[in-house]
Amino acid sequence: GAVVSQHPSWVICKSGTSVKIECRSLDFQATTMFWYRQFPKQSLMLMATSNEGSKATYEQGVEKDKFLINHASLTLSTLTVTSAHPEDSSFYICSARDGGNYGYTFGSGTRLTVV
């Protein structure tokens, strides 16, 4: 079946530094990927839609200069959290549309802790 690989699975960084999270579709091409954020005991909140070869579309309230998204190929999208602060600590999850079963395949998530 369709597989989306997300890396790293967890990361700890110092406040003020930047962190890059990768999302790869392993066995299918994804012109569009999605980035979500999930705080403890809460549901997933969509942050942005990543489009291959064009600018990402951000949801209302999400700072595009803080959460940089690059979708340079049909199998890779990256999310960079710039100048991270403790409040950015969260579980970040990517997904891509799987053309096979019309569902969306999700990565395993990245646990970001900013200290």
Add this chain to the structure above:
Amino acid sequence: DAKTTQPPSMDCAEGRAANLPCNHSTISGNEYVYWYRQIHSQGPQYIIHGLKNNETNEMASLIITEDRKSSTLILPHATLRDTAVYYCIVRFFTGANSKLTFGKGITLSVRP
């Protein structure tokens, strides 16, 4: 996309069927019902989807009422590994750019 309503939690005994309800009274004619689940600290997993006919796959069955205002996800023989948050999502099947919006979901606890 239409809004869905799910009870916050339910439990069932291992080996028994788990019936997870979802209300989507404002669903429109060409909106699909999707179910995903999220096991703790993992990404969501696709379970099943349907439009108006009942659907079954190796994981579960989806029963949609005739008026399409509600549906039930059935896990026929629940195991401890089925403990998770289950999300019922209604959306148009309109192409790759369509986004999934998650509600609060229902927490299923399977007890030994």
